[in-house]
Amino acid sequence: xxxxxxxxxxxxxxxxxxxxxxxxxxxxxxxxxxxxxxxxxxxxxxxxxxxxxxxxxxxxxxxxxxxxxxxxxxxxxxxxxxxxxxxxxxxxxxxxxxxxxxxxxxxxxxxxxxxxxxxxxxxxxxxxxxxxxxxxxxxxxxxxxxxxxxxxxxxxxxxxxxxxxxxxxxxxxxxxxxxxxxxxxxxxxxxxxxxxxxxxxxxxxxxxxxxxxxxxxxxxxxxxxxxxxxxxxxxxxxxxxxxxxxxxxxxxxxxxxxxxxxxxxxxxxxxxxxxxxxxxxxxxxxxxxxxxxxxxxxxxxxxxxxxxxxxxxxxxxxxxxxxxxxxxxxxxxxxxxxxxxxxxxxxxxxxxxxxxxxxxxxxxxxxxxxxxxxxxxxxxxxxxxxxxxxxxxxxxxxxxxxxxxxxxxxxxxxxxxxxxxxxxxxxxxxxxxxxxxxxxxxxxxxxxxxxxxxxxxxxxxxxxxxxxxxxxxxxxxxxxxxxxxxxxxxxxxxxxxxxxxxxxxxxxxxxxxxxxxxxxxxxxxxxxxxxxxxxxxxxxxxxxxxxxxxxxxxxxxxxxxxxxxxxxxxxxxxxxxxxxxxxxxxxxxxxxxxxxxxxxxxxxxxxxxxxxxxxxxxxxxxxxxxxxxxxxxxxxxxxxxxxxxxxxxxxxxxxxxxxxxxxxxxxxxxxxxxxxxxxxxxxxxxxxxxxxxxxxxxxxxxxxxxxxxxxxxxxxxxxxxxxxxxxxxxxxxxxxxxxxxxxxxxxxxxxxxxxxxxxxxxxxxxxxxxxxxxxxxxxxxxxxxxxxxxxxxxxxxxxxxxxxxxxxxxxxxxxxxxxxxxxxxxxxxxxxxx
Numbered sequence: 001x002x003x004x005x006x007x008x009x010x011x012x013x014x015x016x017x018x019x020x021x022x023x024x025x026x027x028x029x030x031x032x033x034x035x036x037x038x039x040x041x042x043x044x045x046x047x048x049x050x051x052x053x054x055x056x057x058x059x060x061x062x063x064x065x066x067x068x069x070x071x072x073x074x075x076x077x078x079x080x081x082x083x084x085x086x087x088x089x090x091x092x093x094x095x096x097x098x099x100x101x102x103x104x105x106x107x108x109x110x111x112x113x114x115x116x117x118x119x120x121x122x123x124x125x126x127x128x129x130x131x132x133x134x135x136x137x138x139x140x141x142x143x144x145x146x147x148x149x150x151x152x153x154x155x156x157x158x159x160x161x162x163x164x165x166x167x168x169x170x171x172x173x174x175x176x177x178x179x180x181x182x183x184x185x186x187x188x189x190x191x192x193x194x195x196x197x198x199x200x201x202x203x204x205x206x207x208x209x210x211x212x213x214x215x216x217x218x219x220x221x222x223x224x225x226x227x228x229x230x231x232x233x234x235x236x237x238x239x240x241x242x243x244x245x246x247x248x249x250x251x252x253x254x255x256x257x258x259x260x261x262x263x264x265x266x267x268x269x270x271x272x273x274x275x276x277x278x279x280x281x282x283x284x285x286x287x288x289x290x291x292x293x294x295x296x297x298x299x300x301x302x303x304x305x306x307x308x309x310x311x312x313x314x315x316x317x318x319x320x321x322x323x324x325x326x327x328x329x330x331x332x333x334x335x336x337x338x339x340x341x342x343x344x345x346x347x348x349x350x351x352x353x354x355x356x357x358x359x360x361x362x363x364x365x366x367x368x369x370x371x372x373x374x375x376x377x378x379x380x381x382x383x384x385x386x387x388x389x390x391x392x393x394x395x396x397x398x399x400x401x402x403x404x405x406x407x408x409x410x411x412x413x414x415x416x417x418x419x420x421x422x423x424x425x426x427x428x429x430x431x432x433x434x435x436x437x438x439x440x441x442x443x444x445x446x447x448x449x450x451x452x453x454x455x456x457x458x459x460x461x462x463x464x465x466x467x468x469x470x471x472x473x474x475x476x477x478x479x480x481x482x483x484x485x486x487x488x489x490x491x492x493x494x495x496x497x498x499x500x501x502x503x504x505x506x507x508x509x510x511x512x513x514x515x516x517x518x519x520x521x522x523x524x525x526x527x528x529x530x531x532x533x534x535x536x537x538x539x540x541x542x543x544x545x546x547x548x549x550x551x552x553x554x555x556x557x558x559x560x561x562x563x564x565x566x567x568x569x570x571x572x573x574x575x576x577x578x579x580x581x582x583x584x585x586x587x588x589x590x591x592x593x594x595x596x597x598x599x600x601x602x603x604x605x606x607x608x609x610x611x612x613x614x615x616x617x618x619x620x621x622x623x624x625x626x627x628x629x630x631x632x633x634x635x636x637x638x639x640x641x642x643x644x645x646x647x648x649x650x651x652x653x654x655x656x657x658x659x660x661x662x663x664x665x666x667x668x669x670x671x672x673x674x675x676x677x678x679x680x681x682x683x684x685x686x687x688x689x690x691x692x693x694x695x696x697x698x699x700x701x702x703x704x705x706x707x708x709x710x711x712x713x714x715x716x717x718x719x720x721x722x723x724x725x726x727x728x729x730x731x732x733x734x735x736x737x738x739x740x741x742x743x744x745x746x747x748x749x750x751x752x753x754x755x756x757x758x759x760x761x762x763x764x765x766x767x768x769x770x771x772x773x774x775x776x777x778x779x780x781x782x783x784x785x786x787x788x789x790x791x792x793x794x795x796x797x798x799x800x801x802x803x804x805x806x807x808x809x810x811x812x813x814x815x816x817x818x819x820x821x822x823x824x825x826x827x828x829x830x831x832x833x834x
């Protein structure tokens with residue numbers, strides 16, 4: 001009943017002079033999920049503080065309390081949260097509960113209209129007006145009562161559960177109005193539907209509504225009876241089949257084990273096989289297995305595994321493809337919409353898609369050579385040459401491998417490719433796999449055998465040309481259970497995967513139409529044979545500007561939606577985003593950046609829920625309130641030019657980083673000490689640097705016997721972090737020369753490059769990542785090997801080129817000339833920083 005209908009009803013009652021006025025105020029007990037009715041007893045659980053106070057007041061006064069049903073679950077309801085019609089009830093019994101609540105038995109006295117709330121503390125007290133129902137004592141009312149009583153008896157016979165004493169009391173009630181409320185209390189109704197009938201003041205209308213609802217219940221009971229009957233019949237039929245099958249088994253044994261042929265168990269498999277378009281040799285194999293199943297007793301343990309095998313084969317998409325439409329312009333648009341930057345990567349993917357489109361177009365057009373040969377055949381009336389003889393199916397030319405640090409968008413690029421191709425995307429994580437059976441499946445002879453991950457994934461997507469991403473291919477392990485990387489050789493070879501054979505299927509499945517993409521953080525751990533089958537696409541780390549644009553265009557809107565916040569509720573300006581990038585993250589990708597932005601939004605969402613004030617514009621000064629103290633400083637370079645300390649550049653799986661090379665000398669016997677968790681290659685670089693300096697002692701103005709009188713200690717800080725690689729050779733040599741000649745090193749200069757015994761600076765890898773790390777750390781000048789100039793020109797962003805000075809060198813003398821500060825400009829010797 002809507003509020004307007006309630007008001008109309010009340011006006012009608014007032015017109016008939018049936019509303020009693022001048023009623024005293026009573027404590028109010030709001031209840032959930034129930035409607036207390038006049039003349040009916042109800043058991044209620046009271047636990048809310050105000051409700052307990054109202055109950056205590058009623059017990060102290062006259063044991064009477066007004067009970068009204070709430071429209072919602074609000075803990076402190078207002079008048080608008082209550083249904084306007086309630087009941088004045090008497091408290092019959094009070095029992096303490098086990099968890100601090102109180103259990104009460106109440107009995108409805110009369111229906112009342114709640115006028116207003118006259119008290120809110122410490123309990124709710126309301127003003128009421130009594131409502132008298134419009135009752136009748138005519139044949140129509142009596143007929144309705146008799147009809148409802150008969151329907152109630154019928155419902156009990158059909159399974160409706162009712163208390164026997166209740167039925168006896170109801171059937172012997174002489175008052176039709178009381179009868180209506182008693183029957184209403186046992187109907188299975190929603191709270192809103194029960195209240196509508198309760199709120200009806202006209203007895204005839206109330207009885208009619210009850211009759212209709214009771215008829216609905218009878219229909220539901222009839223349906224339930226029918227379902228139970230059918231279920232029982234099925235169970236009986238199943239028992240009958242089991243008995244007959246047991247008799248057949250006995251007959252087979254009497255006949256000497258001869259199987260009585262039947263196609264009952266394989267009929268559905270044969271029907272499904274007809275609907276699946278599979279190669280002829282596969283169909284013959286499946287038919288053979290179905291015949292085996294026919295000849296096998298259902299009590300044979302192998303029958304269930306054989307049936308499971310046949311169903312797996314039939315569920316594979318042998319000839320089902322997604323209709324791929326390659327639109328280069330649309331592909332560019334999708335890649336640009338989903339990812340910022342990565343220009344080189346996007347261009348390579350577009351080129352790849354363009355080649356696939358050309359192959360598809362050529363496959364659709366008739367081959368001119370075939371046409372010419374067919375014309376010649378017609379003239380000679382010879383056997384025709386079909387187009388299938390000459391036109392061969394083009395396969396995926398190469399398998400792409402996305403290599404880069406975490407969080408730079410390798411997986412999301414794969415999803416965008418699937419979106420551009422209008423096909424499904426499948427991702428299989430290979431990290432930590434050590435069992436070859438994960439790739440090629442288990443032999444059917446093993447208990448619990450199943451297909452490999454790739455066949456299972458193809459079965460799940462139900463098409464044979466999805467985009468298939470093999471994630472973390474560089475983290476595959478191997479042990480006594482086989483080498484999973486070797487098992488991938490066939491799958492990822494475009495010349496072989498057209499007949500990929502899973503151990504479980506023991507059938508060739510064409511995987512050549514799958515668009516394979518692999519991802520890795522590094523190439524060193526990928527076996528050479530597998531790496532040879534992959535086309536490498538490098539993903540470099542992001543610059544600060546790229547991170548800012550990614551956060552502005554993608555991350556903030558994504559996180560606002562994830563935290564149920566609207567765009568107009570807050571904004572994060574540019575200077576705040578850049579502050580987060582500089583002081584709270586230091587990574588090649590954007591995962592930590594997204595995590596920190598989520599931390600800010602999560603705290604704001606908490607304030608919104610708690611209705612606490614917050615600033616809609618998150619300024620840089622407020623970041624410490626949301627994210628705590630800054631984790632990183634703006635600059636990581638030293639605060640002064642020190643002797644024996646140089647700045648090197650390193651590449652890690654998480655992107656580029658800078659490292660300090662510290663060298664000190666002390667009286668000794670020529671011992672070289674290396675600390676800082678250095679790898680073998682880096683230790684060899686230290687030995688090579690020292691050998692070069694000793695062989696050129698005259699050039700550096702050193703005494704010939706100096707190295708037999710001193711010990712040299714090389715240390716790289718952050719000793720808990722393993723460090724290896726040859727690219728720090730130039731930085732190590734510079735720090736050694738600085739310590740031996742007591743010449744400071746420029747604090748704003750960083751360098752990378754491998755050194756040889758002849759003093760040459762040779763090519764290194766990871767130029768972009770190292771340059772970005774130097775830029776983040778506040779370095780102003782970078783020394784790079786001359787052989788890496790080609791990588792610098794192609795990979796390093798233009799804004800970085802303008803912000804920093806770059807020097808390309810081919811010998812260590814050029815490095816020392818740029819890195820060491822001339823003694824004439826130094827007033828006194830500077831000791832290494834402690």
